[in-house]
Amino acid sequence: MSYEIQGAIVDVMSTAVPSRLPSAASSSAASASPVSPSGPARRPALDWRIRFAALSTVWGFSFLLIKVGTGAYAPFQVTFGRLFFGTAVLAVAMAVRRERLPQGLRTWMHLTVAAFLLNALPFSLFAYSELTIPSTLAGICNATSPLWGMILSLVALSEDRPTRRRVAGLGIGFLGVLTVLGAWQGFSGLDFGGTAMALLASLSYPIGWIYVRRTLAGSSHSHLSLTGAQLLLATVQLAVVTPLFTSVPTSFPLVPLLAVVALGALGTGFALLLQYGLVAEVGPTTAQMVTYFIPVIATAAGVALLNEQLSWNTPVGALIVLAGAALTQSRPKTPTPPAGQPSQPRRPRRPRRPVGQKH
Numbered sequence: 001m002s003y004e005i006q007g008a009i010v011d012v013m014s015t016a017v018p019s020r021l022p023s024a025a026s027s028s029a030a031s032a033s034p035v036s037p038s039g040p041a042r043r044p045a046l047d048w049r050i051r052f053a054a055l056s057t058v059w060g061f062s063f064l065l066i067k068v069g070t071g072a073y074a075p076f077q078v079t080f081g082r083l084f085f086g087t088a089v090l091a092v093a094m095a096v097r098r099e100r101l102p103q104g105l106r107t108w109m110h111l112t113v114a115a116f117l118l119n120a121l122p123f124s125l126f127a128y129s130e131l132t133i134p135s136t137l138a139g140i141c142n143a144t145s146p147l148w149g150m151i152l153s154l155v156a157l158s159e160d161r162p163t164r165r166r167v168a169g170l171g172i173g174f175l176g177v178l179t180v181l182g183a184w185q186g187f188s189g190l191d192f193g194g195t196a197m198a199l200l201a202s203l204s205y206p207i208g209w210i211y212v213r214r215t216l217a218g219s220s221h222s223h224l225s226l227t228g229a230q231l232l233l234a235t236v237q238l239a240v241v242t243p244l245f246t247s248v249p250t251s252f253p254l255v256p257l258l259a260v261v262a263l264g265a266l267g268t269g270f271a272l273l274l275q276y277g278l279v280a281e282v283g284p285t286t287a288q289m290v291t292y293f294i295p296v297i298a299t300a301a302g303v304a305l306l307n308e309q310l311s312w313n314t315p316v317g318a319l320i321v322l323a324g325a326a327l328t329q330s331r332p333k334t335p336t337p338p339a340g341q342p343s344q345p346r347r348p349r350r351p352r353r354p355v356g357q358k359h
Contacts, residue, residue: 048277048278048281048282051274051277051278052278052287052289052290054274055271055274055275055278055290056290056293056294056297057297058266058267058270058271058274059267059271059290059294059297060139060293060294060295060296060297060298060300060301061267061297061298061301062263062267062298063126063130063135063136063138063139063142063298063301063302064135064298064301064302064305064306065259065260065262065263065267066078066126066127066130066135066138066259066263067130067134067135067302067306068255068256068259068306069081069127069256069259069260069263070127070130070131071256072249072251072253072255072256072257073249073256073257073260074242074245074246075124075127075128075130075131076124076127076238076241076242076245076246077242077246077249077260078127078260078263079120079123079124079127079238079242080235080238080239080242081260081261081263081264082123082260082263082264082267082268083119083120083123083231083234083235083238083264083268084235084264085260085261085263085264085265085268085269086231086264086265086267086268086269086272087228087231087232087234087235087264087269088264088265088269089264089265089268089269089270089273090224090227090228090231090269090272090273091228091232093224093228093269093273094224094225094228097224099222099224099225099228100225101225101228101229101232102219102221102225102226102229107216107219107221108229108233110211110212110215110216111216111226111229111230111233112233112237113211113215114208114211114212114215114216114230115230115231115233115234115237116208116234116237117204117205117207117208117211118204118205118208118209118212118230118234119230119231119234120234120237120238120241121201121204122201122202122204122205123201123234124238125197125198125200125201125204126138126142126197126198126201128194128197129141129194129195129197129198129201130194130198131194132191132193132194133191133194133195133198134302134306134308134309135298135301135302135306135308136298136299136302136303136308136310136314137180137194137195137198137314138198138298139294139295139297139298139299139302140180140295140298140299140314140317140318140321141195141198141199141201141202142198142201142202142294142295142298143202143291143292143294143295143318143321143322143325144173144177144199144202144203144321144325145202145203145205145206145291145325146173146291146325146328146329147169147170147173147174147177147321147324147325147328148202148203148205148206149205149206149209149328150166150169150170150328150329151170152206152207152210153206153210156210156214165327166327166328168327169323169324169325169326169327169328169329170324170327170328171324172320172323172324172327173320173321173323173324173325173327173328174324175320175324176317176318176319176320176321176322176323176324177317177321178317179313179316179317179320180313180314180317180318180321181195181317182311182313223276224276227272231268231269275287275290278290288329291325292322292325292326295318295321295322296318299314299315299318
């Protein structure tokens with residue numbers, strides 16, 4: 001969930017500094033670090049469409065796995081297990097590729113903040129939210145990350161400028177949120193605490209990405225090295241917090257335990273590796289389209305496997321949210337001049353402020 005929906009996914013991770021704030025899936029999801037040049041990569045054996053579908057499925061099922069995990073374990077324990085097994089997958093990948101952890105105190109300090117904003121905080125909030133709200137609603141709340149991201153980028157990133165299309169998308173997206181929540185019914189039957197935590201988790205992703213863009217964009221370290229360190233730091237953070245608020249489980253039910261393992265190994269570690277491969281092959285614009293499939297899969301999984309109730313306004317509102325999110329991320333096409341006519345000169349662009357430093 002790097003968020004995951006975006007969130008992130010979602011989130012732009014390319015060899016160049018991102019030109020704008022990406023959506024945050026990636027969830028959930030999404031939680032990753034900027035990619036630095038690492039030389040040409042070999043073409044993967046599997047077609048990118050198959051890996052795209054696999055990534056959408058893994059992130060979409062993450063909300064169901066959270067629900068199953070919190071049925072037997074405390075939310076902090078689910079989050080700790082998720083981070084632990086996700087870190088283990090990336091550690092194996094780093095060992096296979098002979099990658100080393102990044103160096104420099106300043107880099108580690110920035111990664112500590114990124115780990116909190118992109119991993120520890122949103123993962124914990126989603127786990128707590130699903131104690132009282134359905135996994136379907138949590139998945140749809142995750143889809144609001146691009147909307148939050150647009151608002152924050154207009155405030156925090158000077159190179160982002162509002163357009164009529166993006167402002168319209170923002171309005172449509174939040175109209176969809178109100179539809180999902182049943183505003184005309186006075187939010188009857190809605191658990192405000194759980195819903196607020198899910199929305200705060202979705203807000204945490206774009207905040208984290210703005211911070212990463214300001215501090216770590218252009219880093220000389222590889223994306224795998226940075227992300228491995230980030231997940232490691234998030235795991236340490238949860239290892240400190242979890243014993244303060246929970247006790248050691250007296251039993252370890254198998255199905256919830258397997259759900260936590262899958263959530264970490266597949267929904268976090270393996271999903272990040274898939275996402276990076278897609279970004280490298282087809283670019284961030286195509287890769288971030290996974291954001292719009294996650295709530296659909298999360299809703300289908302919750303209804304089919306957990307027997308969660310679904311009223312008409314939930315899927316309708318979700319579609320409106322996704323339509324608005326897509327508009328906020330779209331860019332108008334530059335018209336091509338007719339043959340034989342010179343294109344109009346572009347206005348000189350104002351120099352951009354540096355968004356990060358190399359460490």
